[in-house]
Every structure is written in C-alpha cells, then in structure tokens.
Amino acid sequence: MTDHHPFDSIRIVMLRTWHPGNIGSALRAMKTMGFSRLILVAPNQFPHEDTVTMAAGADDLIDHVEVVNSLEEAIAGCNLVVGTSARSRSFPWPMLTSRECGEKLVAEAQGGEVALVFGQETSGMTNEELQLCHFHVSIDANPDYPVLNVASAVQILCYEIRQASLALESQPAEYTDPVPYPDTRQMEQFYDQLELALGDIHFIIRQHPGKVMTKLHRFFNRARPEQEELNILRGILSRIRQNAKVK
C-alpha cells in the first residue's frame, strides 16, 4: 500500500476527551494505520505532556490536531458521519459492523469528506450527537466486558479502514463511483427550509417547533437523501412555501 496521501479525506473526531494521554494513544494508533487528521471537540486538557508521552513516535501529528467546540463544527463539510456506539438497544439507528464501517468509509472517502466519531471515554456520545451521524458502528466485544479503551477502538476501526483500503486496491476495476451526497451545510439549509415551510402551513407553530422538528431531523438524517433526492425535497418545500404565500 502506498502511503503518500493516506486517508486525507477521513477525519477522526474525539469528543470531550477526559484524559489527555488518550489523545496521544489515539494518535499513535492512527499513525500506525496511516491516518493523520484528528479533530478534538472540547477536550478537557489539550495540549498536555501526557499526550506527547503516549503519542510516542506519532508526536509529530500533535501540531496538526484541530480543536473545536462542537460536533457540528467538527463534521462541517462531511458527506458521511459514522459514530461509535455501544450496541443501541433503546436508540434504533442504521448500524454498521466494524468491518462494514471500514468498507463504507473507504468507499465514500473517494468522493468527499467523511468523519469517524468517538465519544467521551465514559459517557460516550449524547443522543443529539448520535443523531448527527448517518450510521453507528459497534465493535463486537465480550458481553461480560466490552470496555475497550478509546485508543483501542480507534486502533481497531482505523485498522479496518486500512484493511478495506488494501482490499479495494487489489481490485480497483470493480469499483464504481459512489452516489453524490449533500454535505452538512446543505442539510442544515434543508432543515431550515423545512421548518419555515411547516410554519407557513401551520403544521408547527414557528416559535415552538417542539418535538416534531427533532423527529424529522432524526428521520431525514437517518434516511440520508442523495443529492438528487434532496433537490427534489427542497423543490417540494419551495412549492409549499410559494403556495402558502399566494393564499
């Protein structure tokens, strides 16, 4: 495998990291698999000497780590967002196995930016954050002790991405370009337009969108419309609004 520009369009995102040492361990795990882009969302402590220590020979990546305040910022411009999650019992969402996750990220990274998101060490991801993801990935583990260190989870999932990439290289001819998907900004515009349209027809009260918008957000994020489908949906919303105004 050539590592000239390894996985440049795949960003690893860590949420509210508590122990700065884990950031270093994650960077080391990433670098062994050829990854270099880490974005931290509101880390407890960064920079920190424990990060440097645990990064070992991957300490050159520390200077390139980005720090932002929210998951929304971290995934800005991404066509695909996959969040790591313990097996969802109460929170049904499209699930990927760790292997499928590798294959999907490699396939979609050909045509755009993608993100793989890791939750806080103990509390994981909030429901709001989980709903920003198109898929959740769960690493199959011992049900009596499924407690993978966050750096171990980074190691396994980056390993699977690398494996999928190797498999793809060995059979490049069979690969077909993925369908274009809208990025997060376009989806936000769609949700804004949807809320305005539902206000126009008095399906929701503008000041109190309440749970309906949350549920629609969840539905359309999970549904993951393709670019062309989003265009149709936005065309419909536009017609609804024109129609309501004519009245």
Added chain:
Amino acid sequence: MTDHHPFDSIRIVMLRTWHPGNIGSALRAMKTMGFSRLILVAPNQFPHEDTVTMAAGADDLIDHVEVVNSLEEAIAGCNLVVGTSARSRSFPWPMLTSRECGEKLVAEAQGGEVALVFGQETSGMTNEELQLCHFHVSIDANPDYPVLNVASAVQILCYEIRQASLALESQPAEYTDPVPYPDTRQMEQFYDQLELALGDIHFIIRQHPGKVMTKLHRFFNRARPEQEELNILRGILSRIRQNAKVK
C-alpha cells in the same frame, strides 16, 4: 456470541515483557475480545502494580496468568503456533495476514491447543523462537510508522480471532427490532397521499407524475420510516392539502 468458554484452547504468549503495564494493557485487550489465557515467558517484572492499573476491569485475569521460562514450555501441547513478526522480509517463513491468522486459529482451535506469540516490546522474537512457530503473522501497517504497541497488536489479533469465530457461528440474528414499522399497505397510502399533495401544489402534474414519484418512492422506501415518523409525514401531507384547498 456466547462467551461461556471463550477461546479456552487459544493461549496468548508474551515473551520477556519489559514494561509490566503492557501485561495489564494486553489483558484488558484480551478480555474485551473474550480471551482469558495468558502465558508470560520470563517477564522483566511480574507481578507489578502497573499491571493491575493497566488491566482495569480485566484485573481478575491476573491471578490466572502463567509464568514460564521459555517459549518451548509456553507452547507445550500446542498443535499450532503462530508468532507475530514485524520484520519477516529477511526471514522466509509461511506468512499469514492478520485476517488469515484469525481464521486459522479459530479453525485449528476446534481440534486442539493453539498459541499466538508476541515478542519482546523492542527486540521482538529471536530467530530460534521464530523457528518454533508454524506461521508468522504480520499486521499490515503504515510503512513510515509500523510501531504498534504490543497491547495494540494483541487487540487487533484477538479482534480478528473473534471476528473469525463470529463468522463461523454465523447464526441468524437473535436481535429483534422493537420499533414498529408501517406495513406495505400503509406505505402505499402514503405514496398516494404524497402524489395527491404534490399535485395540489402543482409540483407535479397529476396526469404525468413522471420520474419524480419514482425517485421519491425509492427514497422513502430506502429511508424506511418508522410508524411514528410516517404519521408525522402523513400529517404534513394532510396539512399541505388542506392549505392548498383553502386557497
């Protein structure tokens, strides 16, 4: 996967471990994947408090760790021995990829004892030790920085064994989805209602719905709305139609 007697016939062997913390990290990695048998060959320090710290919730395995003086003792009674080796270019030997290693160990563990051997943190395995192995396994890594922590190597290879074991079991999913979904009749009613609403607002011409309905059909079928989500969507369509008629 049932974890009643997980991989009892697969032993993990670590050679001349230098940092006692690595023994703990390896135990934690092993336990997350359902492994419990660790044999140490001439560890530098064991037992040690760093082992306990790094083992975290896998510290119950420490009491069961065996300590021996040589690799020969560690692999006594094994039908298959696989050694991890980073640098086998100069040492021609039957090689396995990490994935093949998982498959091979699972297959042969059905009929006897097998061992997976990890070398000393920096010096790896001696030539004599490498020659005691039937196969060598190498984890594909970034050629610029292939420096996996020994616990990370344990994590990945135990993960691959678990994945191979899951594939072997390949039982039908016992997981049942608790969320109610609409049936096909309800979906057909939804599509009828959608077509009427889009006609009402002149997004489509009633007589020639053309490709738009086909594309929306495809989108919503793929999206697979839950019952509650479909109710919201139908509520919106109902409002659109009322609104259009009032005009």
